[in-house]
Amino acid sequence: MSKKSNSKIYWNKLKNWPLLLPVIALILVMAVNIIHDAAIGENPLSFFMISLRNTTTSGTILYGRIIDIINRGSEVAILAIGMTLVVSASAGTDISVGSVMSLCASFMCMMLAGYGVSSTTTLAMPLAIGLLCAVVMGIVCGAFNGTLVAHLKIQPMVATLILYSAARAIGLLLCNDLIVYVRNPSFAYFGAFTGPIPTPIIITAICIIIVSLVLKKTALGMYIQSVGINARASRIAGLNSRLLIFLAYTLCGLFAAIAGIVASSRITSADSNNIGLYLEMDAILSVALGGNSLGGGKFNLAGSIIGAYTIQAITTTLYALGVSTNQAPVFKAIIVILIVVIEAPPFKAFVRKFNASRAAAREV
């Protein structure tokens, strides 16, 4: 086999790689920084530089914009895992994740500080119990959504709208209408550093690894997809569709709780009004950017995760470019439109047709 045909095989393989477009989108966003840095006469790769830095508070830590992206993108990446499962199983979205994040964080901080305490440096109870409370609260919220969608057949958007609007208010009630500060180093750990690596990155990695392993090693992933493609057919084939949809929402709630723990630990407080604000939209967008259909069925978890980091890369890039924050949403919208159009099936079909006609012309 000649070298040329060999590279052609790789090219064809790459063309059919489902993650191709999400990865290209991410690379394009990053490339903007190379152009910008070169244009202002700095090292074109300065955006990608990762170095070790000594600090007085956290010891030696990794430092650089890429680290910022992976670190700051953690919450959305964790939410995107759960959202992918929900979208796949129920062909709907869970718009309550941002509010549930906030509720879990509020509940945890309330337990750790004690009811009605607004600022504390000592924990009222062991950290583990606080974390457990957050996780249980997340699972309960997820199960609530799951019951409404799977058993009562309420449309996902409507079902999750309940907690979308109520969860933050419940959080405020739990916190006695205060922002609860838990200024304790052991609590701050989940938003700080493990050795040189930011802890949120490690937590995200663990979540991704566990979920991928479960999806790979068991048939759960396949079950969820088949329920999403055709719930009735799956039930007739012997799958418990209701249970699977319920499970997807419950897992989504669990991941919202984990994201809430990270977000609240970063700011060592439960800022009920601001934690996870608009993150449900970012999570849904990650799923879409990852090349997944919001109509349910087949899903690609890796795509959603890449989508999540793409969103954060856009934010970090706009900061780096010094785009005035008033205008940032406009730029973000333009970039998102471009990415979504590139990934849209009609556009893909157009490109395929264009390529085919060119190839045909060449052969003639």
Next chain:
Amino acid sequence: MKKKLLSTILSVTMAAALLAGCGSSAAAPAETAAPAEEAAPAEEAAPAEEAEVVEDVEEAAEAVEEAAADSGAAGDVITVGFAQVGHESDWRTASTKSCQDVFSAENGYDLSFVDCDNDEAAQKEAVRSFIEQGVDYIIIDPIIATGWDTVLTECEDAGIPVIVIDRTIDDSDKYVSWVGSNFKTEGLAAGEWLKAYAEKQGIKEINALVISGSTGASAQIGRSEGFQEVADREGWTILDEQTGDFTKAGGQEVMESYCKSYEGKFNVVVCQNDNEAFGAMTAMDNAGVAYGPGNDVILISFDACTAGLEDVKAGKISADFECNPLAAPFVEQVIQQLQKGETPEKEVYMEEHWYALPDQIVDFSIDGEAQTMTEVTDDVIAAQY
């Protein structure tokens, strides 16, 4: 049958949940209302208004006495209705508490307090219910600046004086007085302090980074304007200004980016509230940037909440400029003036303090008016909201 019951229960839960959730959209401690413009010339109508007010107060008092007759309340109690924005921040909580403390039964007041959960329609309804109750005075912290003329006309017709606090009303002047902070003065104070402090320290060049509040909030506009004015006059460089949305997470993310974009190029960081300053400190810690008194970077913050003052005391924040949430004592002064038949000022600016440690206390003046700074001590922190 079972299904029907279930769906009924569900819709009731849903409705309840939606109602409960109305307060969830609140923003940062400062305001989405437009900035406080310079004093509206209101003196012209004052004398006539005054007579009317006194008369109407009597009327209203009669109404209240009638209403209070069956509840057995004392006759000379002054009833006050307060329509508060919501409960989105510590600042807001302090504002509410200040009103509840001042207008207490011991002080001879009867306060009807309504928390409007950031719902502007609910707030107008609350004001109408105050009119129906026939209270003596209405205090409003308007959620939005417009759409007030009808409601305030109703108040005027009912003869109830309205006092606006904190945020402003743009499309009506049918209120007696507005009590609030002068955000521009806060910004000017920060600028003038920095000028005096830099001179004392022999710092020649100022390269400032600003983390601003929620864009368009009156606190953001005023503080930016004030600081910018001094910066323009003194020829300082403001390297960048991006918003941290008055939150710790926002301040942290913006500062993280600043540390990379302007590494070693800045010596002043201005955060437009304490929460942003907390975030900026974490980001600078993680970037190995030393800040605070005695270090290269001067950190300036606004709000001066308890936690902010603790950081001033710990030598992290160089100076903190207060935004006073305790409007109630000033409102009470206005009410007392009205009780005596005097005409209060149309705009009442609250007294605010500028906090620092002794080494950072310098003499400066705003528009020729000498300012006194307050030293941060444990007592000061304990007394703060």
